[in-house]
Amino acid sequence: MITDLHDQPSYTTTALASHRPEAGRIAVHPTPLATAPAYLAHDLIRALGKHLPPPRIDPPWWTTNAESSWRVTVAWTQVLHINHYVICRAHRISGRHLEHLMALRERTRTRLTLVVSGPPPAALTSILNAVPHHSINTFEAARQHLNPGSESRADTSTTYPWWHCAPFPAPDNEPWYALPPRPRHPAGRPDAATSRSRGTPTRHPSIHKAPPAIALPALTNASTPSPHLEPVAQRIYTRIAHPVHAAAVAIRALTGYDTDQLPHLTTPTPLRPRADLPADLPGWALLLLDAARTHTELEEYAPPELPAHLTGADKPFRLSTWDQHDIAYATDTCHLVAAPALKRPSTRRKNM
Structure with missing residues (x-):
């Protein structure tokens, strides 16, 4: 967990700049004020390069169901070998979102980095008390965590x-x-x-x-x-x-x-x-x-x-x-x- 107590823009811009699909790292900026449990799954799916129908089109049935939407997210995460999700503005996501994220992490063994702007909310503190994690409280440490250097994967290429x-x-x-x-x-x-x-x-x-x-x-x-x-x-x-x-x-x-x-x-x-x-x-x-x-x-x-x-x-x-x-x-x-x-x-x- 990266804690940005003063909500400095540099934390969010650095987190978003760490988005490197070719290295298995996906950075996500959740949809503001979207609290329905399926919405964060949709944000992750879009960050993987997929598109859902535009708003004027009647959505497929599975998009309105949280469990179905998260199953889709887990399937893509496993098959595309995503090994790290970076979630910006994590203090704004709901407790149900956090539960689904932790289930995704447990199922896929994917690293999860939460960027929290301001004091951590009670729901997040409660969940983190039950899972192994470490905290980062300075910008320099956050920058080093989000940009560990050159990364490559033998199982993918830029033409995938x-x-x-x-x-x-x-x-x-x-x-x-x-x-x-x-x-x-x-x-x-x-x-x-x-x-x-x-x-x-x-x-x-x-x-x-x-x-x-x-x-x-x-x-x-x-x-x-x-x-x-x-x-x-x-x-x-x-x-x-x-x-x-x-x-x-x-x-x-x-x-x-x-x-x-x-x-x-x-x-x-x-x-x-x-x-x-x-x-x-x-x-x-x-x-x-x-x-x-x-x-x-x-x-x-x-x-x-x-x-x-x-x-x-x-x-x-x-x-x-x-x-x-x-x-x-x-x-x-x-x-x-x-x-x-x-x-x-x-x-x-x-x-x-």
């Missing part, structure tokens, strides 16, 4: 997809991409969910008014991916805050599966090596699947001694109807559109 920042909201002249053709298996119920079935007005122009969509080929060889997949990956990482929804849109972009097919997809397991998803997915999509799997594990418990195909662990997308609606809307947000259905030749005999 989630560092890329696609524009948000999407500009009107942004190209649209057509998803690969819908596979025939697994079977589903086409048109089970669309972006408009959420009852949410979308700002995107109709695909009929937009320029012709660029076709994305189905993934057949990971060594020679389509050049259009890089901007698609950037859009997914930037515009979709929920890890399961982001992974679902990625699989749609790579394979063409529709929202009604996603809940039936399987991944390879030792007992069932044949699966619907390709084994050679690109690294950026595998990371999203890891995030989706982590989120599902936080939400559901599966007995580890049972085979995956009996517990459903081999199905990465266990989706509710609302999830399918939000995935369809997220697909639109990334300017992706389903390819026109191919007309199958008629097998009906003609009368001579």
